[in-house]
Amino acid sequence: MRVALFIPCFVDQFFPQVGVAMVNVLRRLKIEPEFPADQTCCGQPAFNTGFWDEARPLAQRYCEIFAGYDAVVSPSGSCTAMVRHFYPLLGVAPPATYEFTEFLVKHLGVTDVGAAFPAKVTYHDACHALRELGLKDEPRQLLRHVRGLELIEMAQAETCCGFGGTFAVKFPFISTAMADLKVTKIRETGAEYVVSTDSSCLMQLDGYLRRQKIPIQTLHLAEVLAAQ
Amino acid sequence: MNAARENILARVRAALRVTAPPPAAPTGQPVFPPVADPVARFTQELTAVKGELVASLPEFLNSFRLIASSVDLVPGNASVREAELGVTGCECLIAQTGSVVVSTRTSGGRAMAVWPPAHLVIARREQVVPDLAAALALLQHRYAGHWPSQLSWVTGPSRTSDIEKTLVLGAHGPKRLAVYFDA
Amino acid sequence: MNLPEQQFRRDAAVKAGDLNHRATIQRNIGLYHAAVARGKTRFADWNEGRARLAQVKWDAINHLDRYLEQFARNVLANGGHVHWAETGDQAAQIILGLARRRGVRKIVKAKSMTTEEIHLVPALAAAGIQAVETDLGEYICQLRGEPPYHIVTPVMHLSRQDVSRTFQEKLGAPPTDSAEELTMIARRQLRQDFLTADMGVTGANFAVAETGQIALTENEGNIRLTFSLPRIHVAVVGIEKLVPRVADLALFWPMLAHSGTGQAITGTCSLVGGPRRDGEPDGPEEFHVVLLDNGRTRLLADVAQRDALHCIRCGACLNACPVYRTIGGHAYHTTYMGPIGCVITPHLRGRDDWAHLPYASSLCGACAEVCPVNIPVHRHLLQNRRNTAGGWQRLAFKFWAWTVQDPLRYRWAGKFLRCAGPFAKLWTDTREWPAAPAQSFRDWWQKQNPHPNPLPYTARERGLKKISSPPSLGGEDQGEGESRSS
Numbered sequence: 001m002r003v004a005l006f007i008p009c010f011v012d013q014f015f016p017q018v019g020v021a022m023v024n025v026l027r028r029l030k031i032e033p034e035f036p037a038d039q040t041c042c043g044q045p046a047f048n049t050g051f052w053d054e055a056r057p058l059a060q061r062y063c064e065i066f067a068g069y070d071a072v073v074s075p076s077g078s079c080t081a082m083v084r085h086f087y088p089l090l091g092v093a094p095p096a097t098y099e100f101t102e103f104l105v106k107h108l109g110v111t112d113v114g115a116a117f118p119a120k121v122t123y124h125d126a127c128h129a130l131r132e133l134g135l136k137d138e139p140r141q142l143l144r145h146v147r148g149l150e151l152i153e154m155a156q157a158e159t160c161c162g163f164g165g166t167f168a169v170k171f172p173f174i175s176t177a178m179a180d181l182k183v184t185k186i187r188e189t190g191a192e193y194v195v196s197t198d199s200s201c202l203m204q205l206d207g208y209l210r211r212q213k214i215p216i217q218t219l220h221l222a223e224v225l226a227a228q
Numbered sequence: 229m230n231a232a233r234e235n236i237l238a239r240v241r242a243a244l245r246v247t248a249p250p251p252a253a254p255t256g257q258p259v260f261p262p263v264a265d266p267v268a269r270f271t272q273e274l275t276a277v278k279g280e281l282v283a284s285l286p287e288f289l290n291s292f293r294l295i296a297s298s299v300d301l302v303p304g305n306a307s308v309r310e311a312e313l314g315v316t317g318c319e320c321l322i323a324q325t326g327s328v329v330v331s332t333r334t335s336g337g338r339a340m341a342v343w344p345p346a347h348l349v350i351a352r353r354e355q356v357v358p359d360l361a362a363a364l365a366l367l368q369h370r371y372a373g374h375w376p377s378q379l380s381w382v383t384g385p386s387r388t389s390d391i392e393k394t395l396v397l398g399a400h401g402p403k404r405l406a407v408y409f410d411a
Numbered sequence: 412m413n414l415p416e417q418q419f420r421r422d423a424a425v426k427a428g429d430l431n432h433r434a435t436i437q438r439n440i441g442l443y444h445a446a447v448a449r450g451k452t453r454f455a456d457w458n459e460g461r462a463r464l465a466q467v468k469w470d471a472i473n474h475l476d477r478y479l480e481q482f483a484r485n486v487l488a489n490g491g492h493v494h495w496a497e498t499g500d501q502a503a504q505i506i507l508g509l510a511r512r513r514g515v516r517k518i519v520k521a522k523s524m525t526t527e528e529i530h531l532v533p534a535l536a537a538a539g540i541q542a543v544e545t546d547l548g549e550y551i552c553q554l555r556g557e558p559p560y561h562i563v564t565p566v567m568h569l570s571r572q573d574v575s576r577t578f579q580e581k582l583g584a585p586p587t588d589s590a591e592e593l594t595m596i597a598r599r600q601l602r603q604d605f606l607t608a609d610m611g612v613t614g615a616n617f618a619v620a621e622t623g624q625i626a627l628t629e630n631e632g633n634i635r636l637t638f639s640l641p642r643i644h645v646a647v648v649g650i651e652k653l654v655p656r657v658a659d660l661a662l663f664w665p666m667l668a669h670s671g672t673g674q675a676i677t678g679t680c681s682l683v684g685g686p687r688r689d690g691e692p693d694g695p696e697e698f699h700v701v702l703l704d705n706g707r708t709r710l711l712a713d714v715a716q717r718d719a720l721h722c723i724r725c726g727a728c729l730n731a732c733p734v735y736r737t738i739g740g741h742a743y744h745t746t747y748m749g750p751i752g753c754v755i756t757p758h759l760r761g762r763d764d765w766a767h768l769p770y771a772s773s774l775c776g777a778c779a780e781v782c783p784v785n786i787p788v789h790r791h792l793l794q795n796r797r798n799t800a801g802g803w804q805r806l807a808f809k810f811w812a813w814t815v816q817d818p819l820r821y822r823w824a825g826k827f828l829r830c831a832g833p834f835a836k837l838w839t840d841t842r843e844w845p846a847a848p849a850q851s852f853r854d855w856w857q858k859q860n861p862h863p864n865p866l867p868y869t870a871r872e873r874g875l876k877k878i879s880s881p882p883s884l885g886g887e888d889q890g891e892g893e894s895r896s897s
Contacts (some may be wrong), residue, residue: 176431246714368657390551
């Protein structure tokens, strides 16, 4: 099986450790992924803002770059949803693209990747992963098999963190209030870490947590799964 | 207002020259589970919405002095405006939701079932139907082409939760809704 | 920035920072969700119900001319009158004219977003006709001079103490801490109004084409009193309220109730089909339906967004929306708020003035998840954005797209962005900018050498046949694709 990595632009630039973690987990499962280095961005920022014509060439480019692979795997529910559900709205048929946890659980049938991470963890359901890709149980199944990890559900786990792409800077006061509410729920769990499938959510939550000097850390699910 | 009518319909027709794609077809599976024992289910639902099932009619009526009635079984002695209790018949009763269907034909007009602070429905067990679909089918059969001018599906006493989501009974309509099975 | 957007930003910011408001909303919405969770067990197949409602509404809206004509014919056959209003102003004037001709001095009114939309009460007040709101929540809003806060629960934002203070002030009522007593105060007061009103005005939840009846749902009983006691009943009905058959209500009623309040069915569901008939002891002498367009045909003409007209005004999307929960209803400054309001308001009231509303969303999709008629509300928000996107932002995104289409330009942009923190004030006002990592992922990958023979990285290097025109689903303009020589 030829697997390609789709590393979203902000993961590439700001959270490379998430990509590295994903590669390490895949290798542990004896999968050697490829990384077409020409890749850049899926086009979601332009699309979401209403500039479909500007997003379309990026969608077409994605298809060219990832042509020929059995699976494209990405550590982002939101970019995966963009490719899978929104490229057709642009008239572009995408190659088979999977979010990382979806790939592990639904495609490979794996829930135990041999990870160990003894800590109290709570999980945030990233909106696109949850509602566009239907991933509710899969990330939790993976977390439950991590040795030493205690998973504590937060109230309103499914409520949006407030990132929403350009929404975060177009309506920063609403975005921040949403982060504040989310952080309140996170704190109520007593968890040391909040984990999610999307670095965009984690960037939002982390930015707010650190500004408020709250000692809860954010981690991408791939990073937890890579830990041993 | 004929010009407005023609303009609106013209705009509608122009818009509808293109039909929107239909949604995904329903499967045909039942939306609601079947109703096993309609009378028992009705009683359960009625009680759940704080309606009352009357065991003894004389005892129930004892606590009311002024009664407006549209049924022979209970003689009335007051007008709708001054009544403490309105007594009416009904079109049918619905097990699925514990609802009573009243109409201008069965309930002495529009106001008798809603103005007095208490409402008693005299019904027969055979009038209980399983669900809303059955009730509407029954009414359509009974009244197609000559409907009463008003019907109401009444489920429990009148209520509001507008203030702090606190349930209060008897907002504008009856505070008590009771059903007596005469047969 | 236009006035509506300024107002929105100002008021949304105030509410977003108001923790008391947040606590009230959280409490109320928590109760709502608990009720809905309990009510879900009544359904064998909720999604089947949604699919059926979606289909009925699709039929009704896509054959709206036929059903409107059938409805109007049947209203007339029942002894009622039908008026057609192209605009909200026209509708208000029709009712005003009718009221004048019939010597109406006082009107009692049931809750109706449509009557809000046409600004009926101010129009009547300007003509010296008193219109009393009879729904408890609306009555309180009227006394306070505020618009309703939410489609279904108008005073979601007020406490018992707030209401008591209002009643003391405006009605001279004694103070009380009891929701029950407050309700009884309103009941007693409003009974006087029901008895002395000349006209009752309602909206309608549904208009049944087959029978010419309107369907009205409520819990309080004030709607029944409104159409029972005064001598004239007027119903203002948006043209999108049409449903084909009476039998359709068997599913609309319970699903509307469940989504709206978690109930199995709303306390009273009425079918009104005309004035009192011969032999009926009471009821209005006249029944008037005012059919309202007011921009609905514009939305109808937009085929991609037409199904926004399927909305049955349950309010579920408001309750699900994290933005609505943060800023509340008033901040929108529109009749229809929350997700569906953001979708339809630009169509009903003007795309440019209201272009900001569809952007005030994180596109989380919770709205579509709860909609009982399967409207893909969040997809509509994207469409709305597409309808208005332009101006300098288009240039900015063209530049951005140009930058990220080339890997080298993209890399430089990335380096720049990682240092941009201190300049991204809109983010850094309230959140820390992420720390710049020492290297990007691709830097790491390129340094890594997992195999003795490095894998070819690009499609060109892999020697794959270039697709000059990627597989498409048709219907969309391809634009210029990348065509590199192999």
